[in-house]
Amino acid sequence: MKEIKKALTFEDILLIPAYSEVLPKEVNLKTNLTKHITLNSPFVSAAMDTVTEHRTAISIARMGGIGIIHKNMDTSAQINEVKKVKKSESGVINDPIYIQADRTLADAKLITDNYKISGVPVVDKDGKLIGILTNRDTRFESDLSKQVGEVMTKAPLITAKENTSLEVAKDIMHSHKIEKLPIVNENNILKGLITIKDIQKRIEYPNSNKDDFGRLRVGAAIGVFQVERARALAEAGVDVIVLDSAHGHSLNVLKTIELIKKQLSVELIVGNVVTKEATRDLINAGADGIKVGIGPGSICTTRIIAGVGMPQISAIMDCASEAKKHNIPIIADGGIKYSGDVAKAIALGASCVMIGSLLAGCEEAPGDIVIYQGRQYKSYRGMGSIGAMTSGSSDRYFQEGVAKEKLVPEGIEGRVPYRGKIADIIFQLEGGLRSSMGYLGSKDIPSLWNKVEFVQITSAGLRESHVHDVDITKEAPNYHG
Structure with a gap:
C-alpha cells in the first residue's frame, strides 16, 4: 500500500517573521502573470459568470491587476466584453470609434x-x-x-x-x-x-495595468478545442487567453495548447492542476502560465463529490517547485478568504492569486443586489454548479452535451454579502500583503520567495490566531469571524 502523504492549506500554517528594514509602504508588488505579461498588483479576478465581466475587469485593471472574462456567453458577446475593457481608457486611442x-x-x-x-x-x-x-x-x-x-x-x-x-x-x-x-x-x-x-x-489610477498602447489589460477564458474562439479574442485585442478546465492535466487540454501555440501568437495560461508532473507537462506543451487549484473554492464541491484534489498550500508549493525551473509563473486559484491567505500563497511560490468569492459581492460584479433578512447580498455560483453548466461551462467538467437532468454538479449556487467597490477590497488585500512583506523583510515578491519560512500550526493555534474571547462590536473591513 502506498504511503499517505500529508498536505496543508492556508489555515494549517503561519509565516515566520524575520529581521526587516522594509516598511509596508516601500514594498513593490509588481509580478508576472505569464512569461511576458506583468501585473502591478498580484490580483486576478476569476473567470466566473458571477464575478468577471467588463465592469469587474476594468476596476481590477485600474488597481494594477487583471480580470478574466468568463466564457458562459457566445464568442461575439465575450469579444464585446473584451472590447469594452480595451476601449474604456487609453493614453492615445489608436483605433477610435467613429x-x-x-x-x-x-x-x-x-x-x-x-x-x-x-x-x-x-x-x-x-x-x-x-x-x-x-x-x-x-x-x-x-x-x-x-x-x-x-x-x-x-x-x-x-x-x-x-x-x-x-x-x-x-x-x-x-x-x-x-x-x-x-x-x-x-x-x-x-x-x-x-x-x-x-x-x-x-x-x-497611477498603478493601473496597461498594455503598450495605454489600454487596460484584460484576459478571457476558453474551453478545450476552442481555437477559433481564441483566435477571435486575440484579434479583438485580448492580452491573455486562459484555457480553463477542471482537470488541466488531460489529453485534450494538452492538444489544445499545442493547437493554439502553433496557430496563434498569444499568451496562454492553462489550468487547473495541483502536481509538479502536471505543471511540467503543461509547460512543455507551451503554457505561459499555470493555474493551480482543484477544489479550494468556497463554492466548489469537487473534493467531496469526486474525492479528488489537493489542499491549496501543498498544491502551490508542488507546482511552483517545477514552474520555477522553467521561469513560468503560477496563479493560485481559489481558497482566499483573508489577505493573510494571499501572503501565504505568494510567499510559498505563487506569482499572483485568482479571487472569486471576495469579488462576487462587489458592486461591479455581474448580477443585482438582493435583500435577504435585511442585509444586502449578491449571487455567487461555482462554474461546476447546475446553473453555470447549463449556461455553458459543462465542458469544463467534461460533461458537454449532457442533458440538464443528467449533469453531475461539482459546485453550488449561493449568495455572498454585498461588499461595495472592488477598489476597496483590493486596497485591503494589498495592505495585508504589504504588511506581511514588512514583517518578513521582503521588499518585493522575488525576495519573498527566497527567504520565507513557515510553521505548521494546530487547531489550537488557529483558534488563537483568530479573534477570541471578545464580542466584536464594530466589524473591520478586512476581517469577518
Missing part, C-alpha cells in the same frame, strides 16, 4: 451607449475628419432620425498631429477648453483620439 455624417443620431446613441462614451469623431468615406459629435451637440435633440452631419460640431476642429505627447495634448485641451482631441495625419485622416477623461484616469 461614425459617418449620413448616419442617424439613433445610430450614434447606440454606439455611445454600448461603449459608455460621450462622443465620437465624424469622418467621410475616405476617413478624413469632418466633425465631432458630443453630448453638447445632442443634449437638446429629441429627433433621433436626424443625420449626424446636421448636428455635429463641424470642421475646422482643434486637432493634434501624430506622436503628440499626453502633456502637450493636455495643454491644448486646457487652452481651448475641449475634452476630446482628435489625432490626424498630414492629410487630415483620423488616426487617434485623446480624451481628458483618460488623462484624468492616469492621475487617479
